Amino acid sequence: MIPRLSLLIVLFLTTLAARAATLQIQDARVPEAPPVAPVLAGYLTLVNSGEKTVRVVGASSDQFEAVEIHEMHMKDGVMTMKPVPALTIPAGGKVSLAPGGLHLMLIRPHKPFRAGDTIRVMLKLDDGSTLAVNLPVKAGDDHTHHHH
Numbered sequence: 001m002i003p004r005l006s007l008l009i010v011l012f013l014t015t016l017a018a019r020a021a022t023l024q025i026q027d028a029r030v031p032e033a034p035p036v037a038p039v040l041a042g043y044l045t046l047v048n049s050g051e052k053t054v055r056v057v058g059a060s061s062d063q064f065e066a067v068e069i070h071e072m073h074m075k076d077g078v079m080t081m082k083p084v085p086a087l088t089i090p091a092g093g094k095v096s097l098a099p100g101g102l103h104l105m106l107i108r109p110h111k112p113f114r115a116g117d118t119i120r121v122m123l124k125l126d127d128g129s130t131l132a133v134n135l136p137v138k139a140g141d142d143h144t145h146h147h148h
């Protein structure tokens with residue numbers, strides 16, 4: 001009974017890994033913010049090398065209370081942002097999360113992060129699998145002002 005169950009689990013995990021492997025992550029990063037910052041912004045590019053459209057339908061992290069996918073808009077000269085329900089990455093295409101547009105909103109960190117730390121985010125895909133992404137925290141000029 002137990003060996004058969006573990007074989008099933010191995011097959012299940014292998015299937016998840018195969019699907020997630022069609023998405024490649026590039027340029028993942030989180031600009032360093034003041035230690036008291038209630039939110040951080042995560043940026044990355046998702047490249048779909050597979051033959052099917054992949055949708056990212058959610059995100060989470062053990063290191064934050066919540067993770068949301070946001071998009072920024074300039075409205076009446078003011079930068080605002082709102083949650084996006086899903087990211088759609090077409091087969092052979094890519095979607096970039098970059099300053100001024102789409103970003104991962106990392107909400108209420110459990111501890112402060114400094115340059116050199118790594119933030120781990122789990123992206124939930126539409127087929128039920130998850131993709132782990134490591135985003136290095138970087139110092140520098142990648143400033144984005146968030147208005148919540």
Ligand SMILES: [Cu+2]
Binds near residue numbers: 070071081104105
């Ligand atoms: Cu945001």
